[in-house]
Amino acid sequence: MENLLITILLTSIPILLAGTGELISEKSGILNLGVEGMMLTGAVSALGSVLILGNPYAGIFFGALAGILISFIFSFFTISLMTNQVATGLGLTIFATGLTGLIGEPFVGKTIPSLPKIEIIFFSEIPFLGAIFFKQDILFYIAISMIVLVHFFLIKSRFGIVLRAVGDNHESAHSIGYPVKKIRWICTAFGGMCAGMGGAYIPLVLTPHWSEGMTAGKGWIALALVVFASWLPFRLLLGALIFGGITILQFVGQARGWPFPSQFLNMLPYLVTIIALSLISIKTRAGNIYVPSCLGKSFFENN
Amino acid sequence: MFIFTPRQIENNNWVIISPLISVIFTIIIGAFIFKILNYPVLESLYQVFVSPFSRPDRIADIFVKACPLIIIGIGLIFCFRANIWNIGAEGQFIFGTLCAGSFALLFPDNENKFILVLMFFVGFLGGAIWGSIPAILKIKLNVNEILVSLMLVYIAMLFIDYIVRGPLRDPMSFGFPLSKPYPDGAIISKIHFPGIGFLGQLHYGILSIFVLAPLAWFLINRTLPGFQIKVFGSAPKASNFAGFNKNKITFVVLALSGGMAGIAGVIEVSANMGKLQPEVSFGYGFTAIIVAFLGRLNPYGVIFAGVIIATAKLGADNAQMILGIPKVVTGIFEGVLLFFLLAGETIQNYKISFKRKT
Numbered sequence: 001m002e003n004l005l006i007t008i009l010l011t012s013i014p015i016l017l018a019g020t021g022e023l024i025s026e027k028s029g030i031l032n033l034g035v036e037g038m039m040l041t042g043a044v045s046a047l048g049s050v051l052i053l054g055n056p057y058a059g060i061f062f063g064a065l066a067g068i069l070i071s072f073i074f075s076f077f078t079i080s081l082m083t084n085q086v087a088t089g090l091g092l093t094i095f096a097t098g099l100t101g102l103i104g105e106p107f108v109g110k111t112i113p114s115l116p117k118i119e120i121i122f123f124s125e126i127p128f129l130g131a132i133f134f135k136q137d138i139l140f141y142i143a144i145s146m147i148v149l150v151h152f153f154l155i156k157s158r159f160g161i162v163l164r165a166v167g168d169n170h171e172s173a174h175s176i177g178y179p180v181k182k183i184r185w186i187c188t189a190f191g192g193m194c195a196g197m198g199g200a201y202i203p204l205v206l207t208p209h210w211s212e213g214m215t216a217g218k219g220w221i222a223l224a225l226v227v228f229a230s231w232l233p234f235r236l237l238l239g240a241l242i243f244g245g246i247t248i249l250q251f252v253g254q255a256r257g258w259p260f261p262s263q264f265l266n267m268l269p270y271l272v273t274i275i276a277l278s279l280i281s282i283k284t285r286a287g288n289i290y291v292p293s294c295l296g297k298s299f300f301e302n303n
Numbered sequence: 304m305f306i307f308t309p310r311q312i313e314n315n316n317w318v319i320i321s322p323l324i325s326v327i328f329t330i331i332i333g334a335f336i337f338k339i340l341n342y343p344v345l346e347s348l349y350q351v352f353v354s355p356f357s358r359p360d361r362i363a364d365i366f367v368k369a370c371p372l373i374i375i376g377i378g379l380i381f382c383f384r385a386n387i388w389n390i391g392a393e394g395q396f397i398f399g400t401l402c403a404g405s406f407a408l409l410f411p412d413n414e415n416k417f418i419l420v421l422m423f424f425v426g427f428l429g430g431a432i433w434g435s436i437p438a439i440l441k442i443k444l445n446v447n448e449i450l451v452s453l454m455l456v457y458i459a460m461l462f463i464d465y466i467v468r469g470p471l472r473d474p475m476s477f478g479f480p481l482s483k484p485y486p487d488g489a490i491i492s493k494i495h496f497p498g499i500g501f502l503g504q505l506h507y508g509i510l511s512i513f514v515l516a517p518l519a520w521f522l523i524n525r526t527l528p529g530f531q532i533k534v535f536g537s538a539p540k541a542s543n544f545a546g547f548n549k550n551k552i553t554f555v556v557l558a559l560s561g562g563m564a565g566i567a568g569v570i571e572v573s574a575n576m577g578k579l580q581p582e583v584s585f586g587y588g589f590t591a592i593i594v595a596f597l598g599r600l601n602p603y604g605v606i607f608a609g610v611i612i613a614t615a616k617l618g619a620d621n622a623q624m625i626l627g628i629p630k631v632v633t634g635i636f637e638g639v640l641l642f643f644l645l646a647g648e649t650i651q652n653y654k655i656s657f658k659r660k661t
Contacts, residue, residue: 011565033449040412041523073642077642077645077646080305081645081646081649082307082649082653083642083645083646083648083649084645084648086388086449087596087641087645088641088642088645089640090592091388091638091641091642091645093638093640094589094593094634094636094637094641095634095635095637095638095639095641096630096634096638097631097634097638098632098634098635098636098637098638099634099635099638101629101631101634102336102628102629102631102632102635103341103631105629152621212631217453217454217457220453220454223450224450224454227447227450261465261468261469263461263462263464263465263468264461264465266461267458267461267462270455270457270458271458272439273450273454274446274450274451274454274455277440277446277447277450277451278440278444278446280413281440281444281445281446282444283508300307300309301307
């Protein structure tokens with residue numbers, strides 16, 4: 001039971017991290033469909049840097065850095081050149097899938113050491129919960145605390161309010177003097193960093209070797225997760241756990257010999273994504289106040 | 304500091320110039336990437352972009368490779384013109400193929416080529432059904448079609464995998480996940496040129512392009528629904544004001560592009576594989592998105608675009624064999640190409656001038 005819960009938690013970390021980043025960038029009005037590509041970039045950079053430097057912590061740094069760098073491509077086109085965000089995001093994913101395949105080619109078949117588990121003294125002694133929540137790796141702690149930070153940042157801090165204003169009405173935000181484009185660049189970079197770390201988590205903790213396209217749609221699920229969470233950080237956590245649980249369900253099903261073909265169990269995460277998106281749409285059909293009004297719209301700065 | 308000023312008059316030449324410039328820039332970027340990764344630059348570029356033209360049978364194979372890309376691309380034009388983002392053509396391709404293939408396998412001894420007509424119909428229907436799922440969810444519940452159509456790709460892939468390993472597996476396949484071979488009637492034959500023989504894998508399915516492209520062009524440019532699609536995509540408010548049915552347009556473009564992907568699948572599998580297998584598509588549905596953009600959402604443009612992209616795909620296969628460059632490199636080219644094309648649209652719509660920051 002304990003192990004099962006830990007596995008679910010760990011499986012949900014990549015989509016949680018990527019979802020957190022995407023949430024911030026969407027709140028500023030930028031819909032980045034390149035999450036899958038940024039995660040792959042993070043994954044291959046993490047894996048490569050660990051292979052070269054031998055230290056799993058280097059993987060976190062280089063995964064995050066690579067995520068930021070590749071998000072700059074997206075920002076340059078969508079924010080500076082005002083290209084269509086959907087098409088550019090798709091382009092980013094296609095580009096990154098190719099690029100990571102090329103970079104990752106020499107890494108195939110090599111295994112890297114995992115991120116060490118860190119016990120938090122005192123808390124890890126708590127029966128049951130201690131082993132689940134306080135004997136994990138550092139990225140796990142980062143991911144969980146990020147959710148709390150992002151929540152308070154968006155709601156309580158001045159910067160959070162400015163950020164939301166930019167996402168809700170970029171014309172007004174601009175006319176009262178906020179640098180719309182600069183804020184969006186920063187938010188997209190944050191999204192890239194989180195997606196990079198989320199991608200890095202996959203080789204650093206879950207499967208310690210490279211395979212082409214190893215994120216297997218997790219970036220897309222992270223995108224769906226943001227919609228499912230109605231742009232609320234804590235719901236993101238809940239959603240990520242549900243998806244973690246469903247992903248694990250297929251392995252449990254296979255191990256216990258459930259009478260379904262494995263392909264149907266493997267379909268579950270994708271099927272549940274569609275169902276979850278539909279359910280949340282029924283619930284918010286009257287209009288969702290948390291949707292950033294300028295989401296996906298280019299901002300034309302009239303000089 | 305760059306200043307953007309909206310253009311009052313559209314620059315018509317740019318429609319043709321911008322794809323050309325984009326392709327050239329992409330090749331330059333490609334050269335840099337090869338250089339950084341220590342591959343011989345000229346030799347790599349030669350393999351990727353020129354070697355497919357080096358022999359008549361290779362040129363024929365370009366068209367074989369381009370065929371599914373062009374057909375899917377023509378379907379996607381309708382979606383993208385309506386500003387509906389169908390990125391799940393890959394899944395619609397697979398599901399259409401699966402439906403048509405299962406249908407063909409119901410008549411194991413059929414030798415009549417008429418069955419192909421029915422297979423086109425079933426394949427179109429299958430693809431259209433798969434494409435209409437995101438349409439219905441969007442219409443009824445306002446669910447984002449991008450995510451749903453993409454999720455359906457993964458579902459279709461797993462579904463065909465199940466079918467060819469389970470119900471439709473050929474008992475004589477020695478444990479390989481393959482269906483029984485299609486009946487003779489369901490095979491699209493290769494073109495035999497008198498005096499020359501076969502040219503590569505060139506097959507009669509190619510001819511469908513010359514029917515579908517003019518048909519699509521006519522639909523878009525000479526009919527009311529085509530006009531509605533364009534207005535809906537470029538000026539939703541005007542479309543609403545004119546009383547165009549938003550739901551109907553959404554449904555039609557998604558079902559139509561799904562159906563076209565299904566037809567592409569039928570041709571591809573009936574001509575080149577002759578049976579169902581777990582992998583019937585090799586990312587054609589995703590590549591076709593780039594093809595549609597490179598063709599500037601014009602059916603005839605898409606034919607040229609399909610040929611260019613197919614050349615790079617075949618060239619990448621050669622480059623992998625000869626120089627050991629992983630063929631995923633085409634993904635990089637496709638991504639970069641899309642970036643340049645999109646930037647080209649900005650240049651089409653805005654005049655860009657440079658001013659020192661004051």
